[in-house]
Amino acid sequence: MKKIFRGLLILLLVIVLAVGGLFGFLTVTEFKPAPVEPLGFFGQSAEELPALQEGQSLRILSWNIGYAGLGAESDFFMDGGENSMSADKATVQRYLDGIRGQLGVGDYDLVILQEVDTDSKRTYRIDETQPLSIGQSVHALNYSCPFVPIPWPPIGRVHSGLLTTSEYKIDEAARVALPCPFSWPLSTANLKRCLLVSRLPIEGSDKELVLVNLHLEAYDDGAGKIAQTQQLMGLLQEEYEKGNYVIAGGDFNQTFPGSLDVYPMIDPEYWTPGVLEESSLPAGFSYVYDLAAPSCRLLNQPYNPADTAHTQYYIIDGFIVSPNVTVSEVSTLDLSFANSDHNPVCMSVTLE
Helix, strand or coil: CCCCCCCCHHHHHHHHHHHHHHHHHHCCCCHHHHHECCCCCCCCHHHHHHCCCCCCEEEEEEEHHHHHHCCCCCHHHHHCCCCCCCCCHHHHHHHHHHHHHHHCCCCCCCCCCCCCEECCCCHCCCCCCHHHHCEEEEEEEEEEEEEECCCCCEEEEEEEEEEECCCCCCCEEEEECCCCCCCCCCHHHCCCEEEEEEEEEECCCCCEEEEEEECCCCCCCCHHHHHHHHHHHHHHHHHHHCCEEEEEEEEEEEEECCCHCCCCCCCCCCCCCECCCHHHHHCCCEEEECCCCCCCCCCCCCCCCCCCCCEEEEEEEEEEECCEEEEEEEEECCCCCCCCCCCEEEEEEECC
16 A cells, blocks of 8 residues: 555656646746837838828738638637647648638738748648738737647647738838736736737828737637727727828627627527627727628537537627728628638728
């Protein structure tokens, strides 16, 4: 009995030391970005591209690409599924090729993408920014962790973030940190959300187009989304008061007004997004979204539209525009979630 007890004690000590060592490692290596960080560009240089003009029309695409790992065959453990990554590298490459193909046929002037990996175990260390760049491009990390210890097998190394790519000249871009709702130790291996703010000059004018790429909190208790949304709205209003054109877009992880009437929650146990309120908008600003097709599906199982009892849809992707931006069209492109758990949303606007 003494030998058994001693063996169990040694095993317990090893487990405690291993867990303590892991938390120590994650604490030392935790991603702690500054409140505002200037970002560098890649792809085409600004000198190769034209500047925007007042009165110009633009086609803008927003798409959470699910790191090219969450296509139609996928589920995800945080949504009630089982998996944390695609089955193999060939599947990731197929999804990535499909995403790149869609960007190539749309004649988009500006593209803002979310969940774009640069060096992650879950996407087999593929740098997804290069094939998805259509012009002058900038990437902002919002998830950087050398080892995410959950689930089993663990997610492991993650480097991922927001990608903005433009056919027009960008003068400056910055990563603007958003409030993080998680405290230690959860914060050590969690996302550090941000806004990717790009400034595009307007020819012959002191005005700029301020383009904000965003991906707000998903799995918090709701307070994080509210705080992040408040900061976003404050920044939008501040930039408009300077005389700028302002467009924000991405994955809000909150439903747009009226969308729950079209795509209601079918099970209270499913992941439930927050709700965007009209009253949250700065005066004169507008939400821009499309109710004709869902922008996101729940990843509780591989995509099966025939299984209506277990297929949950959402409209959580779209845009916010300032009063001096006129919207002529918005459309969610129904791609049947072939290469991502989100459908892209395209908007046509004019800078008045």
